[in-house]
Amino acid sequence: MPTALITGITGQDGAYLSQLLLSKGYRVVGLLRRSASADVIGERLRWLGIIDDVEMVDGNMTDLSSLIRIIDSVSPDEVYNLAAQSFVAASWQQPLLTGQVTGMGAANLLEAVRIAQPSARYYQASSSEMFGLIQEPVQSERTPFYPRSPYAVAKLYAHWMTVNYRESFGLHTSSGILFNHESPLRGIEFVTRKVTDGVARIKLGLAKTLSLGNLEATRDWGHARDYVRAMWLMLQQEIPDDYVIATGRTTSIRQLCSIAFSYVGLDYEEYITTSKNFFRPAEVEVLLGDASKAQEKLGWTATTSLEDMIGEMVDADLTRHRKRLG
Numbered sequence: 001m002p003t004a005l006i007t008g009i010t011g012q013d014g015a016y017l018s019q020l021l022l023s024k025g026y027r028v029v030g031l032l033r034r035s036a037s038a039d040v041i042g043e044r045l046r047w048l049g050i051i052d053d054v055e056m057v058d059g060n061m062t063d064l065s066s067l068i069r070i071i072d073s074v075s076p077d078e079v080y081n082l083a084a085q086s087f088v089a090a091s092w093q094q095p096l097l098t099g100q101v102t103g104m105g106a107a108n109l110l111e112a113v114r115i116a117q118p119s120a121r122y123y124q125a126s127s128s129e130m131f132g133l134i135q136e137p138v139q140s141e142r143t144p145f146y147p148r149s150p151y152a153v154a155k156l157y158a159h160w161m162t163v164n165y166r167e168s169f170g171l172h173t174s175s176g177i178l179f180n181h182e183s184p185l186r187g188i189e190f191v192t193r194k195v196t197d198g199v200a201r202i203k204l205g206l207a208k209t210l211s212l213g214n215l216e217a218t219r220d221w222g223h224a225r226d227y228v229r230a231m232w233l234m235l236q237q238e239i240p241d242d243y244v245i246a247t248g249r250t251t252s253i254r255q256l257c258s259i260a261f262s263y264v265g266l267d268y269e270e271y272i273t274t275s276k277n278f279f280r281p282a283e284v285e286v287l288l289g290d291a292s293k294a295q296e297k298l299g300w301t302a303t304t305s306l307e308d309m310i311g312e313m314v315d316a317d318l319t320r321h322r323k324r325l326g
């Protein structure tokens with residue numbers, strides 16, 4: 001039975017990746033950072049019904065010694081580095097922490113792998129945010145990067161360290177340049193989930209309006225369940241490499257609102273307000289990915305339409321709020 005170590009196991013992708021690997025017969029071990037609010041830990045794993053099927057080990061991405069000890073004791077065949085301060089907007093408020101966790105955290109983990117288990121295969125969660133101020137209308141593995149936030153700068157460092165450890169030490173390290181992917185397990189602060197939660201609250205009479213920022217930015221949105229499959233496929237290749245993972249369709253926040261509100265028979269224009277609080281100091285206006293390399297080499301394609309995914313998310317948020325209402 002192969003063993004996988006997942007950092008960021010309590011996040012959206014960590015939960016879906018755990019589910020996928022368990023279904024393939026893996027032993028799944030997750031890195032858990034200690035929290036005083038232990039009762040809320042593992043909410044997503046619980047939602048998927050797999051909380052008792054994964055093992056947890058205590059550690060932190062900023063603590064190299066904990067990572068070395070964990071790699072040494074777990075002896076993973078595959079390491080998935082999903083841990084990050086992943087909210088772009090927060091990275092302007094906490095740029096140094098973002099650098100330490102999202103950037104240096106990856107370097108710490110690469111070091112731990114190099115020292116304690118160099119035969120392990122390593123996956124780095126890179127991001128389309130690295131393209132930032134886009135240099136080509138459609139972004140592929142060959143598109144130059146231009147990060148636009150402290151988060152994206154940190155991710156770029158982690159990305160190049162992943163490439164560098166492959167080239168310098170011959171480690172089996174791969175980097176997935178994933179475009180936005182969402183699900184009912186998405187954090188509430190990200191725009192898709194904020195909108196689907198807002199739609200549910202408005203529909204149930206719990207709120208009257210929803211306040212957002214820039215409605216004209218566009219994103220290439222896919223489903224997290226599809227995207228974790230791409231992570232696993234990358235580590236099954238004999239030769240490590242970097243891949244863009246995207247749907248090839250870009251949609252504005254405004255269109256997203258239209259899709260989500262009309263799913264429950266409402267007109268978004270009657271409910272959306274905008275606030276400068278949700279605009280960013282530097283915006284990534286457009287992202288659109290070309291995943292043809294992943295399709296060709298990994299046999300990967302996105303299988304879920306934006307409309308189906310938003311419907312699934314609105315339904316899940318309606319269920320959550322109805323449960324709370326009793």
Ligand code: NDP
Pocket residue numbers: 007008009010011012013014031032033035059060061062081082083084085086087101125126127128177178179180181182187
């Ligand atoms: P989430 O924000 O949902 O999850 C982040 C995870 O990182 C959580 O488990 C969190 O733990 C953990 N974490 C944060 N800080 C530390 C730390 N100091 N030590 C250990 N663990 C820590 O992110 P997603 O699941 O959405 O994304 C997974 C990865 O993929 C991230 O690296 C993200 O930047 C990247 N990515 C995501 C995309 C997306 O669209 N979702 C697209 C491209 C890249 P806790 O629960 O304790 O907070």
Ligand code: GDR
Pocket residue numbers: 086087088089126127128129178179180181189190191192194211212213214215217218219253278279280283284
């Ligand atoms: P992003 O996701 O920054 O692309 O990063 P987010 O959903 O936060 O923003 C997407 C776009 O929506 C605009 N927007 C708003 N965003 C938020 N959060 N809240 C609002 O009220 C709002 N109004 C408009 C934003 O300005 C932006 O243009 C996500 C994260 O998962 C990263 O970790 C990951 O690397 C990238 O996706 C790919």
